[in-house]
Amino acid sequence: xxxxxxxTIVYTLLGLGVFIIALVVLxxxxxxxxxxKITQEGNIALAIVLASIIASLGxxxxxxxx
Numbered sequence: 001x002x003x004x005x006x007x008t009i010v011y012t013l014l015g016l017g018v019f020i021i022a023l024v025v026l027x028x029x030x031x032x033x034x035x036x037k038i039t040q041e042g043n044i045a046l047a048i049v050l051a052s053i054i055a056s057l058g059x060x061x062x063x064x065x066x
Contacts, residue, residue, distance in 0.1 A: 011065050014061075014065075015058075015061045015065070018057065018061055019054065019057060019058075019061075022053070022057055026050075026053070034046065034050065038050070
């Protein structure tokens with residue numbers, strides 16, 4: 001039987017996996033490097049958009065797990 005701790009770890013790893021896949025897909029489909037634009041060029045607007053995407057994915061994954 002799966003304990004509460006084991007299910008938490010499984011769902012955490014599943015959520016992190018989805019986040020990583022989503023960030024890689026975003027990096028691939030854009031014409032520019034998101035990482036370079038945010039870190040080297042200091043594009044605050046892009047950082048805010050990326051943060052909103054991450055927050056949205058978090059809400060979707062949280063709802064799907066419940």
